[in-house]
Amino acid sequence: MTDTAVDSLVISEVAIERGGREVVHGVDLVVPPGEITALLGPNGAGKSSLVLALSGVIPVARGSVAVEGTVVTGRKPSAVRGAGLATVPEGHRVLKDMTVDDNLRVSSFLLPSRERAAAIERVHDLFAELGPLGGRLAGSLSGGQQQMLALGQALVARPRYLVIDEMSLGLAPIIVRRLVPALRSIAADGVGVLLIEQFTQLALDLATTAYAMAQGRIVVEAPAAELKAAPERLEQAYRLA
Ligand SMILES: Nc1ncnc2c1ncn2[C@@H]1O[C@H](COP(=O)(O)OP(=O)(O)O)[C@@H](O)[C@H]1O
Numbered sequence: 246m247t248d249t250a251v252d253s254l255v256i257s258e259v260a261i262e263r264g265g266r267e268v269v270h271g272v273d274l275v276v277p278p279g280e281i282t283a284l285l286g287p288n289g290a291g292k293s294s295l296v297l298a299l300s301g302v303i304p305v306a307r308g309s310v311a312v313e314g315t316v317v318t319g320r321k322p323s324a325v326r327g328a329g330l331a332t333v334p335e336g337h338r339v340l341k342d343m344t345v346d347d348n349l350r351v352s353s354f355l356l357p358s359r360e361r362a363a364a365i366e367r368v369h370d371l372f373a374e375l376g377p378l379g380g381r382l383a384g385s386l387s388g389g390q391q392q393m394l395a396l397g398q399a400l401v402a403r404p405r406y407l408v409i410d411e412m413s414l415g416l417a418p419i420i421v422r423r424l425v426p427a428l429r430s431i432a433a434d435g436v437g438v439l440l441i442e443q444f445t446q447l448a449l450d451l452a453t454t455a456y457a458m459a460q461g462r463i464v465v466e467a468p469a470a471e472l473k474a475a476p477e478r479l480e481q482a483y484r485l486a
């Protein structure tokens with residue numbers, strides 16, 4: 246393992262089974278700190294299964310996940326979070342019957358109590374439009390605001406790495422654009438972001454390195470700028486998978 250890898254979120258040879266069938270077959274992927282890494286791929290490629298396995302929600306059948314050298318494979322979701330890896334699952338899941346502020350407070354409980362207020366304040370800095378909504382029930386927010394809150398819930402745990410599954414799914418492009426400055430700012434803070442996207446263009450604009458998965462395997466790994474200049478490479482890789 247190189248020095249860069251020890252400073253990163255490193256996914257090595259990860260295989261995942263679902264419903265008695267292997268759906269992810271030995272994926273290698275490195276998420277360095279302080280930048281956005283994109284993970285692209287068609288429906289059914291295995292992206293969400295990888296996210297669930299990274300966060301400890303479903304088991305890893307083979308391989309390992311390490312956060313800056315600390316192996317978290319097989320740990321419970323709370324322990325994975327405690328090791329610095331937070332995920333935002335597909336479909337901006339928030340606690341709809343609780344207020345916006347309470348959603349953030351619940352997620353800050355992993356932090357020492359003296360750090361909670363500052364962590365919540367940082368979320369308000371990133372998503373200024375959540376501030377005046379603090380007393381509203383999360384279920385009454387728009388889709389874009391719920392996605393901000395879901396990102397905020399992951400961020401209050403002060404993760405070193407943030408994995409976001411289908412950030413733009415179901416959101417209008419104009420709303421997605423409101424999330425972009427926050428993503429850049431999170432990476433500028435030193436957090437390594439793995440952005441899983443169906444909107445290839447957005448992901449390639451933001452990312453340094455891009456991976457693409459198809460049929461449970463990584464089929465492309467390239468600088469995002471190279472893929473942006475040659476989008477046919479993705480289509481070709483998906484056809485051959
Ligand atoms: N709960 C589940 N039980 C069994 N198989 C599943 C389940 N969820 C997803 N799969 C299968 O796993 C494969 C990968 O799906 P998924 O990880 O959701 O891909 P993606 O997020 O890239 O669309 C697909 O073949 C899908 O049918």
Ligand SMILES: [Mg+2]
Binds near residue numbers: 294335
């Ligand atoms: Mg998915």
